[in-house]
Amino acid sequence: MVSSLQWLPKFQNFIAAPVAIQRALAAVTGHRRHRHHHQRYSSTAFASDPAASGTTSTFNSIRHEEYGRLLPCPSENVLPRNIEHLVVREGGSILDFITKALDLPPLYVADLIHFGAVHYALVCPKPPLTATSEEIKLYKEFTKPAVLRKRPSIKGKTIREAQNTFRVTQSDQLVEAGTYVRVHVRPKRFPRCYEIDWRSRIIAVTESYVVLNKPAGTSVGGTTDNIEETCVTFATRALELTTPLRTTHQIDNCTEGCVVLARTKDYCSVFHRKIREKQVKKLYLALAAAYVPCGVMTHYMRPFRKSPKVVSEVWPNS
Incomplete structure (x- = not known):
């Protein structure tokens, strides 16, 4: 026993x-x-x-x-x-x-x-x-x-x-x-995955990678307790691929936008090198509740692993 x-x-x-x-x-x-x-x-x-x-x-x-x-x-x-x-x-x-x-x-x-x-x-x-x-x-x-x-x-x-x-x-x-x-025992769930027409979210398909317009409310590559309800899994099924797609980078679950999914392990390395060499740029479009002044805004985040993160405009020791 x-x-x-x-x-x-x-x-x-x-x-x-x-x-x-x-x-x-x-x-x-x-x-x-x-x-x-x-x-x-x-x-x-x-x-x-x-x-x-x-x-x-x-x-x-x-x-x-x-x-x-x-x-x-x-x-x-x-x-x-x-x-x-x-x-x-x-x-x-x-x-x-x-x-x-x-x-x-x-x-x-x-x-x-x-x-x-x-x-x-x-x-x-x-x-x-x-x-x-x-x-x-x-x-x-x-x-x-x-x-x-x-x-x-x-x-x-x-x-x-x-x-x-x-x-x-x-x-x-x-x-x-x-x-x-x-x-x-009770993994984090992503019910939004079952509401999406994933084939219509595919922007481009090449021999090396796939570009997906990620829906909000979904996870790119999954969480510690859920690698089933992910963009990678559902995009792979939508394209009827025999080899699962691979994650090359992440954007937040609540964010909608383009993500690049690799079709091969080699392209994962290629894309990661592009990120290291700063050849990849991310642009975010946000809806603000109030006027946002132009210029660079610097905030400091406490290095805690748990969410929500504590963010401040003032350096913690100042």
């Missing part, structure tokens, strides 16, 4: 409730429950043994019962995104492991893998500062030198190299004990 190390939110009291009560609460407090659920690393509950995992089985079934397939796409992202962090205890299929660990339908897990919403690393990354002592203890258990030396898959790799994450691409991919798995 496949078991896992799973960071769980603070639901100790709720998990123990009878099934009938849980179903009643699910209908009343669903939105509030989902809002807290995605705060994975601030939790204190931690399932590390079969008994503890069993107590969450019914809860997970109820928590995910409102989800069917990832398609058809919802009209909007009404639920917050959440991420599950797991560690494999016994090797096997990635599909079977996630299905059992999170109590999700196999078809839904297969869709997540197809969307690119499942990632893995040979060795579990270091837990964040908000991790509990139990989580840190279990992390150390799986990263002991004596344990790592027994794993042939990381032979010749440093710990840092083995902690690099990669996207799972096949449902039948095998994972060994000690493998870290990250599952984006």
Whole structure:
């Protein structure tokens, strides 16, 4: 039987409730429950043994019962995104492991893998500062030198190299004990993709590249948890190409305009060189709510990874 190390939110009291009560609460407090659920690393509950995992089985079934397939796409992202962090205890299929660990339908897990919403690393990354002592203890258990030396898959790799994450691409991919798995249970969606006549958005087609008039509300190359609903994917299908198009540059999801998609790996390098040599110029046309004076306007942005970014006309230290 496949078991896992799973960071769980603070639901100790709720998990123990009878099934009938849980179903009643699910209908009343669903939105509030989902809002807290995605705060994975601030939790204190931690399932590390079969008994503890069993107590969450019914809860997970109820928590995910409102989800069917990832398609058809919802009209909007009404639920917050959440991420599950797991560690494999016994090797096997990635599909079977996630299905059992999170109590999700196999078809839904297969869709997540197809969307690119499942990632893995040979060795579990270091837990964040908000991790509990139990989580840190279990992390150390799986990263002991004596344990790592027994794993042939990381032979010749440093710990840092083995902690690099990669996207799972096949449902039948095998994972060994000690493998870290990250599952984006509710990936970011782009319903606008299904409303577009993509063939009419193609501006030019050559042997090396395709120029696309990107619609607003779409992603050029996808996100960490969704590489299916992208301009690259839908443009490839619209042109009935046998080889997928490649991303050469990005513009924001909310922006409409021209993007160049490469048909070959070589042209990706060619276009990237043009960008480095400043042979490519981007021009933006914006609709302003008030008068904008002419000239150069300089703003400073705090180097935070999370959005929204903080922008100021004044240098932060001044």
